[in-house]
Amino acid sequence: FSITYDNGKEFSGHEQVNKTINCKSYFAKPYHSWERGQNENANGLLRQYFPKTMSLVNVACNEVKIAVNKLNSRPRKCLGFKTPYQVFFERTGIDTRQLGVVRL
Numbered sequence: 001f002s003i004t005y006d007n008g009k010e011f012s013g014h015e016q017v018n019k020t021i022n023c024k025s026y027f028a029k030p031y032h033s034w035e036r037g038q039n040e041n042a043n044g045l046l047r048q049y050f051p052k053t054m055s056l057v058n059v060a061c062n063e064v065k066i067a068v069n070k071l072n073s074r075p076r077k078c079l080g081f082k083t084p085y086q087v088f089f090e091r092t093g094i095d096t097r098q099l100g101v102v103r104l
Contacts, residue, residue, distance in 0.1 A: 004028055004036050021091045045071050072096075 002024040005011040014025050028035035049067040050056060072084040079087050089095055 002026060004038070006036060006039065021088075042071070 003014075003017070004026045005014055005028070007027055007030060011027075017023075018025050026035075034040070046067060049063075049070075050059065075081045075083050082090075085096065
C-alpha cells in the first residue's frame with residue numbers, strides 16, 4: 001500500500017514512517033487535493049463532528065481526541081471491515097492508544 005502526503009514540513013519524517021510500516025509514499029502536487037483522496041475523505045469524516053461553518057477557536061483538544069478515536073474505531077470497507085487502529089497495530093505492532101495519541 002502507499003501513502004500520499006501533502007507538502008507540509010510536518011511530513012519531513014515520511015521516510016521513517018515508510019520504513020516502519022513498509023509502504024511507499026508520494027507527494028501531491030500543490031493545489032491538487034484530489035491526489036490526496038484519503039486525506040480529503042478524512043476531512044469529510046471530521047466534518048461530521050466539526051462542520052465547516054463551525055469556528056474551531058473554542059474546540060477543546062479533548063473534543064478532537066474523542067472525534068479521532070471514534071473515526072479510528074470505525075470499521076472501514078476498504079480495510080476489510082477492520083478499524084484503522086486494528087490495521088495499524090497489525091502492520092506495526094504499535095498500539096497508538098498506549099502512546100498517548102488518544103487519551104480519553
